[in-house]
Amino acid sequence: MVTHATSATRPALRPLLLNNLIAALIGSILMIFVHELAHLVAGLALGHPTTLYSFAAIHGDGVPADQAAFILLIAPAFSLVSGALMQWWTPLRGRADLLHLVWLWFAFASVQEGVAYLMLTPFGAGDTGQAAQLLGLPVLVQFLALTLGIGGMFLNARSFATHLARHAGPEQKARNAMSLWVWLYGMIATVLLSVLYLAVSPAQVTPGEQIAVMAAGTVLLVFAPMANIFRAQVAEVPVEPLRIRPVPVAGLVVLGLLIGGNVLLSFGIVFD
Numbered sequence: 001m002v003t004h005a006t007s008a009t010r011p012a013l014r015p016l017l018l019n020n021l022i023a024a025l026i027g028s029i030l031m032i033f034v035h036e037l038a039h040l041v042a043g044l045a046l047g048h049p050t051t052l053y054s055f056a057a058i059h060g061d062g063v064p065a066d067q068a069a070f071i072l073l074i075a076p077a078f079s080l081v082s083g084a085l086m087q088w089w090t091p092l093r094g095r096a097d098l099l100h101l102v103w104l105w106f107a108f109a110s111v112q113e114g115v116a117y118l119m120l121t122p123f124g125a126g127d128t129g130q131a132a133q134l135l136g137l138p139v140l141v142q143f144l145a146l147t148l149g150i151g152g153m154f155l156n157a158r159s160f161a162t163h164l165a166r167h168a169g170p171e172q173k174a175r176n177a178m179s180l181w182v183w184l185y186g187m188i189a190t191v192l193l194s195v196l197y198l199a200v201s202p203a204q205v206t207p208g209e210q211i212a213v214m215a216a217g218t219v220l221l222v223f224a225p226m227a228n229i230f231r232a233q234v235a236e237v238p239v240e241p242l243r244i245r246p247v248p249v250a251g252l253v254v255l256g257l258l259i260g261g262n263v264l265l266s267f268g269i270v271f272d
Contacts (some may be wrong), residue, residue, distance in 0.1 A: 011168060011177075012053065012246075016244070017182065019242070019248050020173070020178045022098070023098055024182050024224075025104035026105070027102050028220055028221070031083075036053070036055075037057075038079075039071055052097050054262035056213070072131040073131045080115070083107045087159055095242050097242070098248050115148075115149045115152035116220075118146065119149035119150060121137075121145035121146055121149070122145070122146050128145060153223065157230065158227070160223050161234045162237055164224070164227045165231070165239075168234070180189070180228075183224045190220060191214050194217055195214065201266040202268065208246070
């Protein structure tokens, strides 16, 4: 039986937006941290000292090209695989609370991170672009990665469309509260936080790399509004109202702690 939104199940817009925005920011910060940890672990496993920052893992000089490419590629691959698995397995769905939303946004941001890097491959930017240059990949292969990245972004949006229909229902205002506005506000917050981390960090980061870090914040959550493209395909998804607080105080505290931790991490931790 299909359950349609009624006055009893229709979500309140402000709590829906606030909870999803906080969950998206928490999930994104954690995703980037885990992504950089993958770079760190790969570098250390190959015997290369690494400095971990909130926005990058920077290795010492003298890393052979093939090893450098592996270190670069392992994190996008990990983000793609872990994100896809977390989209498939949603153990907190029954709770329908803030933790469930953090799980979802972490999972979808992880996949978005992976496909965004694929799209950058022919342009020599990001993890995959730098790896392609190091490995001397043919241009055709690089543009194939771009094509796969574009397709993956739409697939990610299509997958999120199910959750959008499930938790926001059919009304566009509620859907925007969980998609469009989360992306817009989340994009602004993520870019500003990137500026803050880069401003306080002593890391030697080129202007091009700084632009890449900040630009990543504009696309990290774009799958959410893109999910509205697939509204017709998920029209019959039963509505499952979220059980969320009007103001998720615990989520705000966690978000503040994560931001504070990232500011400290921006000064760098050296791993030998």
